Amino acid sequence: MRADARRNYERLVTEARSAFAERGTDASLEDVARRAGVGIGTLYRHFPNRDALLSAVFEDAVGDLLTRSRELLDAPEPCAALVTWLREMVTHAGEYRGLARSLMSVSDDNTSALARCSGPIREAGGALLARAQEAGSVRQDVAIGDLLQLTHAIALAAEETPGDPALADRLLRLTLRGLKNS
Numbered sequence: 001m002r003a004d005a006r007r008n009y010e011r012l013v014t015e016a017r018s019a020f021a022e023r024g025t026d027a028s029l030e031d032v033a034r035r036a037g038v039g040i041g042t043l044y045r046h047f048p049n050r051d052a053l054l055s056a057v058f059e060d061a062v063g064d065l066l067t068r069s070r071e072l073l074d075a076p077e078p079c080a081a082l083v084t085w086l087r088e089m090v091t092h093a094g095e096y097r098g099l100a101r102s103l104m105s106v107s108d109d110n111t112s113a114l115a116r117c118s119g120p121i122r123e124a125g126g127a128l129l130a131r132a133q134e135a136g137s138v139r140q141d142v143a144i145g146d147l148l149q150l151t152h153a154i155a156l157a158a159e160e161t162p163g164d165p166a167l168a169d170r171l172l173r174l175t176l177r178g179l180k181n182s
Contacts, residue, residue, distance in 0.1 A: 009046050009056075011036040017057050024097030025054060052113035054102055061092050062117045069124035079137035082128045083176055086151055089125070090168050093155035100155035103148075122148065138179050150175050 015035040019027040029050065033043040047053040068088060075081035093100040106112040110119070126144040133140055154175065158168035 005046075008036065008038050008042055012038065012043055012046055012053070013056050016053050020054075020057060020096045020098075025050075025102055026098050029053070047113075049113065051102070051106065054099070055113045055116050058099070058117055061095065062121060065089065065092060066120055066124050069128055072128060073131065078128070078132040078135040079180070082125075082132045082138065083172075085125065085128050086147065086176075087169075087172060089121075089148070089151040090155050090158070090172055093152050094158055094168065097159055100152045100159060104152040104156070118148075136181055139181055142179050147179075 012032065016027075016032045019032050019035065029043055030040050032053070033040045036043070043053075047056065065085075065088060069085055072081035072085050075084075093103055102114060103118065106114040106118060122144055125148060129138065129142065129144050129147065132138040133142070151172075154168050154171045157171060158164075161167050
């Protein structure tokens with residue numbers, strides 16, 4: 001990428017991150033382009049659609065979640081490691097208004113640019129889940145796709161109920177009780 005194109009790309013990602021934090025993931029792409037000092041055509045040359053821009057914005061957070069999952073694979077309690085990681089997933093999905101909804105909408109869509117984020121997350125969570133299942137702590141019929149959908153739904157519920165800051169943790173605890181072997 002040429003130096004000027006690289007600068008435009010970086011400005012677009014920076015401004016999108018700010019716009020999404022302020023107004024949610026439905027923020028105007030025209031506004032993002034204007035704030036970055038480029039035309040909307042430049043934005044679309046770098047990011048052909050909103051999901052591609054979302055993917056670029058959340059790449060760092062996904063990298064953090066992947067690093068964290070690798071660290072947790074060595075934790076002495078596999079179920080506790082899975083729970084910790086799922087809590088961090090809920091927190092991540094709740095960082096930007098609308099992100100949980102976007103992540104839920106592409107959970108089975110491998111053609112979306114957001115799949116670039118969800119594929120590695122699915123693999124990382126799958127490894128933690130498999131370890132907890134092998135330890136006998138989590139039921140064998142639990143699938144990582146279902147867990148990720150549940151975490152996104154919990155983040156969405158928390159986003160829709162800002163007056164109850166403990167809601168996400170209560171819903172996650174309730175969900176986790178259903179995962180455990182009795």
